[in-house]
Amino acid sequence: MSSPESYLKETFEESMALKRQFFDQNAAALVEGARALANAVHGGGKVLICGNGGSAADAQHMAAEMVGRMLIDRRPLPAIALTTDSSNLTAIGNDFGYDVVFEKQVQALASKGDVLLAISTSGNSKNVILAVEAAKKVGAKVITLTGGTGGKLKAMGDISINVAGGKNSSRIQESHIFAVHSLVDLLDRFFLEGKT
Numbered sequence: 354m355s356s357p358e359s360y361l362k363e364t365f366e367e368s369m370a371l372k373r374q375f376f377d378q379n380a381a382a383l384v385e386g387a388r389a390l391a392n393a394v395h396g397g398g399k400v401l402i403c404g405n406g407g408s409a410a411d412a413q414h415m416a417a418e419m420v421g422r423m424l425i426d427r428r429p430l431p432a433i434a435l436t437t438d439s440s441n442l443t444a445i446g447n448d449f450g451y452d453v454v455f456e457k458q459v460q461a462l463a464s465k466g467d468v469l470l471a472i473s474t475s476g477n478s479k480n481v482i483l484a485v486e487a488a489k490k491v492g493a494k495v496i497t498l499t500g501g502t503g504g505k506l507k508a509m510g511d512i513s514i515n516v517a518g519g520k521n522s523s524r525i526q527e528s529h530i531f532a533v534h535s536l537v538d539l540l541d542r543f544f545l546e547g548k549t
Contacts, residue, residue: 368527374518375528382514383535386496389512390536391544393468393494399431401463401493403455403484404472407526408498409436411472415533423534425541433462435484455484465492470536473497474525476504476515485509498532500525 390400400419402412412434419432435458436442445454459469469488473481476499485495485506497503497510500519507513514532519525 368524371516371518371524372528372531375516375531378517379514379532382512383532384539386512386514387536387539388544389468389494389496390540393466394430394540395546396466398464398466398468398493399433399462400468400470401433401435401459401488402470402472403435403458403481404498405436405478405480407522408472408474408478408481408529409434411498411526411529411533412436412470414530415470415537418533418537419540423537423541427541427545430540435459435462452479453483455480456487459484459487459491459493463488463491463493467491467493468496469493470496470498471506471510472499472529473504473506474500474516474519474522474529476500476502476506478506482506482509498529500529 393400402415404412413436416432416434419430435455441458442454445457463469469484471481471485482505488495494511495509496512497506498514499506500516503513503515507515516525516528
């Protein structure tokens with residue numbers, strides 16, 4: 354790399370190319386995912402969201418846009434980020450181990466008809482995988498949001514959204530936030546009550 358400016362341009366071009374590839378490969382899955390969120394909401398269910406690190410931030414971001422709003426004023430929608438309750442996270446982590454911090458919450462909160470959005474850039478986060486297994490046991494629908502090969506999670510989702518061209522977490526997460534925004538925006542505009 355010859356300069357900070359050239360490096361910045363290189364990463365920008367990489368990010369833009371990856372987002373286009375992500376869109377081409379996942380547009381149908383994003384629409385299907387938004388429809389699944391609507392089915393949960395219409396059926397009296399809720400959306401649970403989990404992930405680690407930047408994916409935890411994405412989980413909180415999405416829950417806030419569902420409970421509050423994104424671009425359209427509408428009623429609050431039931432969504433819970435499983436990453437935000439510090440007492441739950443620290444108690445479960447301390448008493449049972451970090452691997453089960455999301456699994457225990459899914460066991461407590463998930464029901465048939467709910468949706469779990471499981472986010473992992475590698476697709477191999479053990480605590481997210483265990484949460485997916487717990488969700489499937491109660492009949493909740495699972496949307497996975499992954500990167501690279503998709504890891505173990507990719508095959509576990511009823512709907513799989515994967516940033517296949519992503520080589521690092523930064524680039525993968527840039528497409529993940531587009532996915533989160535798209536899921537909520539499509540839900541609001543096309544799939545809520547009175548819309549088809």
